[in-house]
Amino acid sequence: MAIGTVGVIGAGQMGSGIAQVMAQAGINVVIHDVTAELTRRGVDSISRNLDRMIQRGRIKPEDRDHVLARVGTTGSLEDFSRVDFVVEAVVEDEDAKIELLRKLDAVCPPEVIFASNTSSISITRMGARTSRADRVIGMHFMNPVPAMKLVEIIRGLATSDQTYQATRALAERTGKTTMTAQDFPGFIVNRVLLPMINEAIYTLYEGVGGVTDIDTAMKLGTNQPMGPLELADLIGLDTCLAIMEVMHRVLGDDKYRPCPLLKKYVDAGYLGRKAGRGFYKYDAQGNPTAPQG
Numbered sequence: 001m002a003i004g005t006v007g008v009i010g011a012g013q014m015g016s017g018i019a020q021v022m023a024q025a026g027i028n029v030v031i032h033d034v035t036a037e038l039t040r041r042g043v044d045s046i047s048r049n050l051d052r053m054i055q056r057g058r059i060k061p062e063d064r065d066h067v068l069a070r071v072g073t074t075g076s077l078e079d080f081s082r083v084d085f086v087v088e089a090v091v092e093d094e095d096a097k098i099e100l101l102r103k104l105d106a107v108c109p110p111e112v113i114f115a116s117n118t119s120s121i122s123i124t125r126m127g128a129r130t131s132r133a134d135r136v137i138g139m140h141f142m143n144p145v146p147a148m149k150l151v152e153i154i155r156g157l158a159t160s161d162q163t164y165q166a167t168r169a170l171a172e173r174t175g176k177t178t179m180t181a182q183d184f185p186g187f188i189v190n191r192v193l194l195p196m197i198n199e200a201i202y203t204l205y206e207g208v209g210g211v212t213d214i215d216t217a218m219k220l221g222t223n224q225p226m227g228p229l230e231l232a233d234l235i236g237l238d239t240c241l242a243i244m245e246v247m248h249r250v251l252g253d254d255k256y257r258p259c260p261l262l263k264k265y266v267d268a269g270y271l272g273r274k275a276g277r278g279f280y281k282y283d284a285q286g287n288p289t290a291p292q293g
Contacts, residue, residue: 001111001166003084004028009077009100010089011042013236013274014117017145018087020046021174023070024146030072030083039073046071049146081107085170087139089117092242097121098129105130113163115139119239120186120246123156133158137167140187141176143235151176156183185247194243197235198259200228204279205261211279211291229279230288232262233272241266 004027008019011033019029019042033039050064080086086108088100101114108114113135116126127136138154151171155164164180171178181187186194200214209217215227232240241262248256265271265278272278273286280288 001084001113001162003166003170005030005083005085006170007032007080007083007086008089009033009080009086009104010091010117011039011045012089013045014141014143014145015087015089016042016045017049017143018089018117018141019071020049020067020146021141021176023067025174026070027173028070028072030074030079032074032077032080036073036075039075043068043071043073077103077107080104080112081109083108083112085113085115085166087115087117092119092121092239094121094125094246098126101126101130101136105132111135113137113166115167117141119190120243122185122250123154123159123183127156127158134160135163137163138181138183138187139167139171140189142189149175149177150189151178152181152187152189153178154181154183154187185250186243190243191247194240194247195256197228197232197240198244198256198262201232201259201262204229205259233278233280233282233288235272236274237262237270237272237278238266 006022006027007030008015009032011031019031022029031039031042033042047068050067053059054061054064086104088097090096090100097116104114110132115137117140118138119140123136123138127133130136136156137159140152142148142150153167168178203209203214204211211229215229218224218227241258244256244258269275270277273282276282277292279292281290281292283289
């Protein structure tokens, strides 16, 4: 299957990162978000990332121009009738994702593959709400997308071999390493990672250690490059909560129960790096300045 243009829906941290790696791989990209301002911010984020790569000597200025020339935007889902492959990276909410896929189903030609960047939601259920369940698949990029090498591919019950092979080839075309997970809540990465983060939050909640104590212990004691609380801030505390709630609800095991402190931070709007505060406070460049509190 020849893929010349990829549509990316959602221009936030994940969507803009996905669009960037596609464009860097020579693929034309069309980005859409709910407002023109959000879409513009996504393109601006790609431009800033490329500028940093120039500063570090990883690409040349002309490379940046070539990449940005491959990135287009649209305010209408109707324009996705002209893409070959769609990646959705909208909010981690099943109803929102299904509503979007239904709209795309009415617009896109039947051969177009719909890939979801979901962190935890059932690919089988999303696919079943479309007329192309065989062409719906999970394509879970890691954050930050340009730096992380892994793409977790998730097959729904009806996902065809052709869809799987095309999706895997596309991911590898962007320089990523792929692995395949079965369609269970959290898949592999978040099934293991989020309970660890949640337990770190419980450790803070119960007063076992402070924010920097917990992160230092896990970095130096288990050789992790980033502590679990700083990583939660990077992922987004609202996303962490959404994933834990999906696993708790679907698997029915209290070991997946979200920590009350995580819920409190989300209620307060302390969503992590993107909000300027989470378990840490952040400066304008997104660098942690001090633990929260």
